[in-house]
Amino acid sequence: MHTVLSKDGTPIAFDRLGAGPILIMVGGALQHRALDRVIGQRAAVLAQHFTVIQYDRRGRGDSGDTSPYTVEREIDDLEAVIDGVGGAAHVLGMSSGGALVLAAAERLSAKLKQIALYEVPYNDEPAAWASWERFAVELRALLADDRRADALVLFMQQ
Structure with a gap:
């Protein structure tokens, strides 16, 4: 397990798997590394071609939390992870993690090589x-x- 500190000092925990271009996986509202085996299986497959970064979003798993919750703080967390693993990355957002990636896209556009979204809850x-x-x-x-x-x-x- 690795950690980075977000802008407000909150520790954000992540795992690194594989070798290749950086791919950060942003899980949904109820996902974190230890809980979701399916995401771990997907990460293992993707790690054949990428350096896969799985992180626990703020308030989940091994990451810390700081009140009050804001989307901006979660964007800060994603930016801290990106900076901690090389400064730019491909990013895969799943479910509400995809909504977070969309919210981050404008502010972090220079650091996002590509984004992919899966089951984002938008209508x-x-x-x-x-x-x-x-x-x-x-x-x-x-x-x-x-x-x-x-x-x-x-x-x-x-």
Whole structure:
């Protein structure tokens, strides 16, 4: 296991596997290195052609956490990992990790050689916007009331 420090001092843990161009895997909301064996299997296959970096996103696995959570801090974390492994990388974002990669793409464009996205939870149909707004309001309310289990159920159902 390796670690880098994010901009706010939070330690971000990662594993490095294989040899070749750098490929950073950004997992989804409930994924981390020790939990998701399928991602580990994918990393092993990709490591035949790449140096694969699997990192635990903030607040997951062996990485630290700092309140309050913001997407900007997660982008800082990704940037710290990129800088820690060479300064530029191909990046694969899965599920909400793909949404994070999209959010990071503009700010980190000089450091992202290519991005690939898998099962990003987006629906950009105008008819869906009101539903997403209601979801965000309800999710924030559950988290503000420290009802994390209910927030997780809502998140997984949407």
